[in-house]
Amino acid sequence: MRKIHDFHGGIHPVENKHQSLHTPIRDAGIPAELTLPLSQHIGAPATPLVAVGERVLKGQLVAEATGLVSAALHAPTSGTVTAIEPRPIAHPSGLPAPCLVIASDGEDAWCELPPPCSFETLERPELLARIRAAGIAGMGGAGFPAAVKLGLKPGTQVETLIINGTECEPYITADDILMRERAAQIVRGAQILAHLVAPAETVIGIEDNKPEAIAAMCAAAEGTGIEIAVFPTKYPSGGEKQLIELLTGKQVPSGGLPMDVGVVCQNVGTAAAVADAVEHGRPLISRITTVTGAAVDEPQNFEVLLGTPMSHLLALAGYRAADNPRLVMGGPMMGFTVPDPGVPIVKTTNCILAPSAQELPAPPPAQACIRCGLCAEACPASLLPQQLYWFARGREFEKAEAHNLFDCIECGACSYVCPSNIPLVQYYRAAKAEVLQMRRDAQKAEHSRQRFEARQERLEREEAEKEARRAARKQAAEEKARRAADAGSGEADPVQAAIERAQARKAAQAAGAASEENPLQKLEKTVVTTRERLEKAEAKLAQARSEGADHIAALETGVEKTRAKLAAAEQALQDYQAQQTPAEPAPAGDAAQAAIQKAMAARAAQANKSPLEKARDNLEKLEARLAKSEARLAESRAAGEEEKIVEALASSVERLQEKVAAARAELAAEES
Amino acid sequence: MIELLVQHPLLAALLALVGLGAVFGALLGYAAVRFRTEGNPIVEQINAILPQTQCGQCGHPGCRPYAEAIAAGEDINKCPPGGQAGIEALAQLLDREVVPLDDEHGEEKVPQVAFIREDECIGCTKCIQACPVDAILGAAKHMHTVIASECTGCDLCVEPCPVDCIDMIPQAQTLQTWHWELPDTSNRGADIIATDAGEAA
Numbered sequence: 001m002r003k004i005h006d007f008h009g010g011i012h013p014v015e016n017k018h019q020s021l022h023t024p025i026r027d028a029g030i031p032a033e034l035t036l037p038l039s040q041h042i043g044a045p046a047t048p049l050v051a052v053g054e055r056v057l058k059g060q061l062v063a064e065a066t067g068l069v070s071a072a073l074h075a076p077t078s079g080t081v082t083a084i085e086p087r088p089i090a091h092p093s094g095l096p097a098p099c100l101v102i103a104s105d106g107e108d109a110w111c112e113l114p115p116p117c118s119f120e121t122l123e124r125p126e127l128l129a130r131i132r133a134a135g136i137a138g139m140g141g142a143g144f145p146a147a148v149k150l151g152l153k154p155g156t157q158v159e160t161l162i163i164n165g166t167e168c169e170p171y172i173t174a175d176d177i178l179m180r181e182r183a184a185q186i187v188r189g190a191q192i193l194a195h196l197v198a199p200a201e202t203v204i205g206i207e208d209n210k211p212e213a214i215a216a217m218c219a220a221a222e223g224t225g226i227e228i229a230v231f232p233t234k235y236p237s238g239g240e241k242q243l244i245e246l247l248t249g250k251q252v253p254s255g256g257l258p259m260d261v262g263v264v265c266q267n268v269g270t271a272a273a274v275a276d277a278v279e280h281g282r283p284l285i286s287r288i289t290t291v292t293g294a295a296v297d298e299p300q301n302f303e304v305l306l307g308t309p310m311s312h313l314l315a316l317a318g319y320r321a322a323d324n325p326r327l328v329m330g331g332p333m334m335g336f337t338v339p340d341p342g343v344p345i346v347k348t349t350n351c352i353l354a355p356s357a358q359e360l361p362a363p364p365p366a367q368a369c370i371r372c373g374l375c376a377e378a379c380p381a382s383l384l385p386q387q388l389y390w391f392a393r394g395r396e397f398e399k400a401e402a403h404n405l406f407d408c409i410e411c412g413a414c415s416y417v418c419p420s421n422i423p424l425v426q427y428y429r430a431a432k433a434e435v436l437q438m439r440r441d442a443q444k445a446e447h448s449r450q451r452f453e454a455r456q457e458r459l460e461r462e463e464a465e466k467e468a469r470r471a472a473r474k475q476a477a478e479e480k481a482r483r484a485a486d487a488g489s490g491e492a493d494p495v496q497a498a499i500e501r502a503q504a505r506k507a508a509q510a511a512g513a514a515s516e517e518n519p520l521q522k523l524e525k526t527v528v529t530t531r532e533r534l535e536k537a538e539a540k541l542a543q544a545r546s547e548g549a550d551h552i553a554a555l556e557t558g559v560e561k562t563r564a565k566l567a568a569a570e571q572a573l574q575d576y577q578a579q580q581t582p583a584e585p586a587p588a589g590d591a592a593q594a595a596i597q598k599a600m601a602a603r604a605a606q607a608n609k610s611p612l613e614k615a616r617d618n619l620e621k622l623e624a625r626l627a628k629s630e631a632r633l634a635e636s637r638a639a640g641e642e643e644k645i646v647e648a649l650a651s652s653v654e655r656l657q658e659k660v661a662a663a664r665a666e667l668a669a670e671e672s
Numbered sequence: 673m674i675e676l677l678v679q680h681p682l683l684a685a686l687l688a689l690v691g692l693g694a695v696f697g698a699l700l701g702y703a704a705v706r707f708r709t710e711g712n713p714i715v716e717q718i719n720a721i722l723p724q725t726q727c728g729q730c731g732h733p734g735c736r737p738y739a740e741a742i743a744a745g746e747d748i749n750k751c752p753p754g755g756q757a758g759i760e761a762l763a764q765l766l767d768r769e770v771v772p773l774d775d776e777h778g779e780e781k782v783p784q785v786a787f788i789r790e791d792e793c794i795g796c797t798k799c800i801q802a803c804p805v806d807a808i809l810g811a812a813k814h815m816h817t818v819i820a821s822e823c824t825g826c827d828l829c830v831e832p833c834p835v836d837c838i839d840m841i842p843q844a845q846t847l848q849t850w851h852w853e854l855p856d857t858s859n860r861g862a863d864i865i866a867t868d869a870g871e872a873a
């Protein structure tokens with residue numbers, strides 16, 4: 001007999017297990033429709049392999065594991081895939097999640113399965129592949145893919161393999177009845193797991209409130225070398241870390257995994273599923289689920305196909321919806337309220353609890369923490385729940401983290417004993433989520449920072465390159481000029497003349513700029529000269545046409561190009577004028593910087609304004625935008641731009657007109 | 673030489689000290705070059721707290737300039753995307769007082785993502801030029817689109833679009849982003865006795 005250790009804290013809530021143990025496991029049958037959430041496990045959602053309308057057979061792979069930490073899904077019965085879409089699932093948020101929906105045909109026809117074999121003949125990788133292919137994910141409630149947990153790094157030595165038959169949470173009897181009725185299967189599963197991880201010892205841990213299960217398991221384990229360890233009932237001895245301490249006396253370090261102390265832990269349900277998968281090749285398509293609570297007439301355990309709506313099971317158990325203020329998935333300590341009884345059973349649904357109002361009353365209002373310290377005495381993780389509560393409440397999440405917030409298993413023992421009825425666990429759940437959110441945000445911010453800096457760098461580089469090119473061109477021109485001058489000094493060289501002209505123009509421009517010739521005039525001049533050029537080109541084109549010359553095409557493209565240039569110049573002028581209105585010339589260069597500055601100016605102006613002023617401003621802004629859009633539209637019509645562009649512009653003008661009308665109405669409303 | 677030093681112990685001491693000074697000075701100088709910290713570390717730390725939305729609402733052209741301004745003594749409550757949590761983090765880092773967000777610069781909003789209505793886009797590339805994190809993909813006269821995972825929701829691309837085809841969409845809550853909220857302690861005072869709960873609630 002092994003020495004049973006003890007763990008810190010723990011509580012003894014009323015067990016309420018007898019209600020659902022009067023009858024043997026009952027088959028829940030085949031519902032008309034099965035809804036399989038693609039994510040029933042921890043890790044990446046599975047990837048669907050079938051299309052809507054496809055016929056699937058029982059046991060057929062319908063969604064494969066995505067990446068390493070994920071689990072496959074199989075059709076629980078034969079039928080037709082009718083949808084792959086978001087459906088409500090059992091999740092405290094009530095949000096829908098992607099699901100694969102199968103309409104059953106009632107035939108329950110199996111697909112071809114791998115041939116049955118005995119595990120001794122299989123190599124480890126093959127065994128692991130079978131378990132992985134069966135889509136088994138921790139059936140005790142957490143849903144960690146079993147194959148991931150069992151895929152040990154080569155060279156690791158496992159001391160103890162623990163099969164968890166504790167089931168410490170009140171009301172739930174799924175594992176209890178499984179051990180009573182299918183002890184042999186569980187023991188075979190345990191042997192397979194032992195073959196796989198090669199531990200020094202294999203222990204099945206059961207609480208002493210399940211005498212029938214203990215007897216059945218002892219009988220089944222006779223002569224296999226697997227030990228059945230029985231220990232006193234205390235919640236939450238089924239917690240992985242607590243069970244390890246109970247059976248081995250070793251404590252899993254904070255933030256560590258059971259493997260760090262040489263232990264692998266699996267649930268009895270998982271062991272049974274492993275036996276099924278390896279020996280018969282059957283994937284995980286059903287599980288045992290307890291339906292209990294005072295609001296059902298016949299509390300009992302069902303063998304239920306995954307994807308069955310909870311309402312189907314509840315109906316079989318004689319559910320009285322009127323007596324049941326809230327439906328809970330899981331037990332009273334760690335379960336959560338499900339938003340809708342139509343949600344499907346998944347791999348981790350060990351219990352549906354339909355309590356009456358007296359049985360599980362709404363929690364009384366929370367009162368002030370009186371620092372009694374009862375929570376710290378009850379905490380099985382040896383935390384300081386009261387401290388964590390203060391930190392979470394004061395949003396000092398870093399301090400909570402430093403006090404080992406992430407070691408909290410959310411068992412609810414602290415809330416259970418709290419005389420002030422403080423919903424402590426909710427604080428911890430929220431605090432954990434906030435910390436994770438903060439980590440994600442920090443990652444995203446870092447990513448954005450890198451992108452921003454990369455962009456900044458790129459812009460600078462481009463600017464420098466442009467500058468370099470300009471310098472090179474200038475040098476080349478000077479070089480050429482000098483050579484020309486050297487060659488025929490004195491003669492009237494056209495190149496030289498042109499260069500001189502250009503230089504003179506530039507000088508004039510520079511002088512003009514110095515003498516307050518503002519960019520507006522420059523832009524206007526560009527428009528004028530471009531227009532002149534366009535006219536000239538058009539005249540030439542017309543002449544060429546009338547003469548029937550052969551370079552019409554070239555002239556045409558020339559005209560096109562000049563026209564585009566004119567449009568661009570006009571646009572620039574307009575833009576400039578539009579920018580000019582807020583009296584501040586936009587700094588040239590980086591457009592993003594300019595946009596930021598504009599937004600900043602707008603926001604500064606926005607500050608400290610009454611709603612009336614804001615509405616007025618809004619209207620003005622919209623009108624300005626409308627004017628801009630209209631101008632752009634007129635321009636592109638004139639320039640004969642593509643149909644699509646003109647249409648898009650027209651529709652945006654319309655939209656802006658609507659917006660302006662709305663803003664006017666708002667302004668009127670504000671004024672009245 | 674030795675004799676001279678022996679005869680003038682004061683000189684010997686002086687020389688020894690000068691020698692030591694020179695050696696350690698060289699060592700320190702080398703260390704200063706070899707292990708130099710890049711930039712201004714406090715600015716880096718502040719910048720690490722700012723949300724990097726690069727939206728300019730703080731009145732600076734980007735997060736880093738604001739970080740520099742904070743390091744130079746500017747108020748810490750001007751960044752709406754960072755929100756109250758950001759202010760708290762800054763206050764803790766800089767040992768300043770926690771102040772409420774200055775609403776002159778905007779309010780804390782749910783995170784948003786830009787979305788281009790693609791069939792209306794005319795391909796003018798204006799939005800690309802405005803985006804501070806290169807989150808928009810497209811080419812002249814071709815449809816543009818926002819890479820949602822890279823978008824910081826800064827809003828800067830909306831205004832430049834001539835056909836007004838960019839929407840800022842508040843990010844919907846998904847199963848991945850949903851989480852438990854802290855219990856609401858505001859409306860139910862912590863000191864109601866249980867029998868009064870019905871009336872108070």
Ligand code: SF4
Binds near residue numbers: 375383384428
């Ligand atoms: S919920 Fe967390 S803090 Fe409370 S008793 Fe359980 S482990 Fe400890």
Ligand code: SF4
Binds near residue numbers: 722731734735750
């Ligand atoms: S307001 Fe915040 S997010 Fe926006 S640029 Fe300034 S520091 Fe960055």
Ligand code: SF4
Binds near residue numbers: 798
């Ligand atoms: S600025 Fe607007 S119209 Fe131009 S490409 Fe971007 S989204 Fe399209």
Ligand code: SF4
Binds near residue numbers: 785804
């Ligand atoms: S796409 Fe728009 S909102 Fe998103 S980061 Fe770029 S400019 Fe900002």
